[in-house]
Amino acid sequence: QSVLSQPPSASGTPGQRVTMSCSGSSSNIGSTFVFWYQLLPGTAPRLLIWRDDNRPSGVPDRFSGSKSGTSASLAISGLRSDDEADYYCASWDDSLSGVVFGGGTKLTVL
Amino acid sequence: EVKLEESGGDLVQAGESLRLSCAASGLTFSNYWMSWVRQAPGRGLEWVATMREDGTEKYNVDSVKGRFTISRDNTENLLFLEMNSLRADDTAVYFCARDFYGEGFFDHWGQGTLVTVSS
Numbered sequence: 107q108s109v110l111s112q113p114p115s116a117s118g119t120p121g122q123r124v125t126m127s128c129s130g131s132s133s134n135i136g137s138t139f140v141f142w143y144q145l146l147p148g149t150a151p152r153l154l155i156w157r158d159d160n161r162p163s164g165v166p167d168r169f170s171g172s173k174s175g176t177s178a179s180l181a182i183s184g185l186r187s188d189d190e191a192d193y194y195c196a197s198w199d200d201s202l203s204g205v206v207f208g209g210g211t212k213l214t215v216l
Numbered sequence: 217e218v219k220l221e222e223s224g225g226d227l228v229q230a231g232e233s234l235r236l237s238c239a240a241s242g243l244t245f246s247n248y249w250m251s252w253v254r255q256a257p258g259r260g261l262e263w264v265a266t267m268r269e270d271g272t273e274k275y276n277v278d279s280v281k282g283r284f285t286i287s288r289d290n291t292e293n294l295l296f297l298e299m300n301s302l303r304a305d306d307t308a309v310y311f312c313a314r315d316f317y318g319e320g321f322f323d324h325w326g327q328g329t330l331v332t333v334s335s
Contacts, residue, residue, distance in 0.1 A: 110259065139321050143261070150325040151261065151313060162323060188288075192259050200318040204275050205251070205263035205320040 109134065110195055112208035119216050123183040126211045128195030129176065131205040134206055136176040145192040145210070154193075155180060182213075189216045218242040222302040225329030232302055238249045238295040238326060239311030246270070246290040249318035252297050254308035262308075265297065266315055304335040
């Protein structure tokens, strides 16, 4: 059972906008930053969003992050077939003194 | 270009030890927190351990406390993970990552090294 809760799956058609959620608590998302990672099979994870809503250079502006209270969301607009991947949220947890990940959301592009 | 390259993964028996290394280049290694993150087969990402730039702070997940030790050599730009008393549930791909502020901000990752623990 992951400390951060993510829905196991999400889906959309090409061009659509999809959002995925990440729910935590006051000891993690509620008091620290959220990060989002994309994981394709057989590859290293890729940072998509840092400190809640910032995109690293090279990440398209189709990807956006937001946070409210103890929950965060990742939105992908203009969905493409190569967005099909697993997406993970992460945050520092002050109570555990460590980084916690969500269980991941598997995105399927129909 | 930042490059992180892990090595040391192997097939071992339960109870045995292993030392993973991560060679860093393209960055001033001594300026950054560094971390290990793993992914077990068919499972999600799990943070394992993090160490401050100068080695004065380190943290690890409860499941490896007392068994795994993170360390670094800033003169050689190397990060290590000493793993003792390995268990079958430690089987995973282990990634080395730069943790920009030591808060889960993993902006650069290696390709990973596979550790398989046979029971």
